[in-house]
Amino acid sequence: MSSIIYIGMDVHKKTFNLCALDGHTGEILAETRCSSEAKNVLKFVNTVKEGMADEVFIKAGYEAGVLGYALYHSLTTLGIRCDILAPTTLLRSAKNKVVKNDNQDARMIAQNLANRTYKAVHVPDGQDVETKEYVRMVQSSKKSLKRIKQEIKALVLRHGYFYDGKSTWTIAYLK
Secondary structure: OOEEEEEEEEEOOOEEEEEEEEOOOOOEEEEEEEEOOHHHHHHHHHHHHHOOOOOEEEEEEEEOOOOOOHHHHHHHHOOOEEEEEOHHHOOOOHHHHHOOOHHHHHHHHHHHHHHOOOOEOOOOOHHHHHHHHHHHHHHHHHHHHHHHHHHHHHHHHHOOOOOOOOOOOOHHHHO
16 A cells, blocks of 8 residues: 655745645654755655655645746756645644744645645746746846836936927937
């Protein structure tokens, strides 16, 4: 008989808190805190799997946040199925809302995975990411151009040059 283990991850820049939850019994199998590297998650998964006689499926998950999609891609490359959970869709206990710590957050994420009480964030493919980066670059360059034009206008005004025409940045304006 196969079993499933849900790995809840409370992830931060420097550390991960991990909680392994048995999908059938709801029992917490193991918890740990490690440095923020995907290989440490794999090591944790392998340690949890060691004591199991049956075939074990792993499903990991973490809240969407500053790490973006990098951890997702690292984990899937290592063969760990992973979901990024939308924080607003997670069920939280009243206790978890009042007393927050990383261990409880990892447990809560594992329980949401096991109970399927979350919505997964869409992970964009390579082309989507490239398109987003291109749009960001265009928006950034337009913002920079606008700021530079404002600075030039201010410099010209400080030196006493005035333009009486209607449209700026035309050939007449530049002359």
